[in-house]
Amino acid sequence: DAKTTQPPSMDCAEGRAANLPCNHSTISGNEYVYWYRQIHSQGPQYIIHGLKNNETNEMASLIITEDRKSSTLILPHATLRDTAVYYCIVRVSSNTGKLIFGQGTTLQVKP
Amino acid sequence: DVKVTQSSRYLVKRTGEKVFLECVQDMDHENMFWYRQDPGLGLRLIYFSYDVKMKEKGDIPEGYSVSREKKERFSLILESASTNQTSMYLCASSYIPQGAFFGQGTRLTVV
Numbered sequence: 001d002a003k004t005t006q007p008p009s010m011d012c013a014e015g016r017a018a019n020l021p022c023n024h025s026t027i028s029g030n031e032y033v034y035w036y037r038q039i040h041s042q043g044p045q046y047i048i049h050g051l052k053n054n055e056t057n058e059m060a061s062l063i064i065t066e067d068r069k070s071s072t073l074i075l076p077h078a079t080l081r082d083t084a085v086y087y088c089i090v091r092v093s094s095n096t097g098k099l100i101f102g103q104g105t106t107l108q109v110k111p
Numbered sequence: 112d113v114k115v116t117q118s119s120r121y122l123v124k125r126t127g128e129k130v131f132l133e134c135v136q137d138m139d140h141e142n143m144f145w146y147r148q149d150p151g152l153g154l155r156l157i158y159f160s161y162d163v164k165m166k167e168k169g170d171i172p173e174g175y176s177v178s179r180e181k182k183e184r185f186s187l188i189l190e191s192a193s194t195n196q197t198s199m200y201l202c203a204s205s206y207i208p209q210g211a212f213f214g215q216g217t218r219l220t221v222v
Binding site (some may be wrong): 004032034036042043044045046047048049051087093094095097098099100101102103104108 | 126141144146153154155156159161167169170199203204205206208209210211212213214215218
């Protein structure tokens, strides 16, 4: 599975959009991009995933560049409860694909 | 909603004991995973199963084994518990290409 690179930490003001970048320059054509987050002392929570097109759900939006070498997770109106570690993962679209977590980005939402 | 249930939230075992951590999912997912999480080391994959009786080693399989006799249940076994296996253990299940869903975690202390 391709590796990902994320900044170790970011700050965001409450109510503003949080844009979390992820680099996955070695991604293969059959690999999806997934985003998870982990709030302290809880198990990771799935947020969103995509292959080529931009995706949106009730939690966030995922923007994938046309060459698929990077992506951005957007939390449109960050709240204090969005303070967490955010993980960007790429994984093959087959049942034998492992799910490997990197170090993620610690997002601190400030009042 | 997908439910991934781990048998214990907290567990204390003695060095040398054989320890079983159980995980059950209710969504007929093909894939199941076991991770451990330690401060500063992030989430590390121990073992992964992509079907009944099928397993693959993750990044840190030493000292652990797994069993998947039924699709819904994935067990992690510590053959002879040691103090360096004190950790938070997290189970997850997924169905490609959907995201993975995690249990609440088991905090294991080996004394």
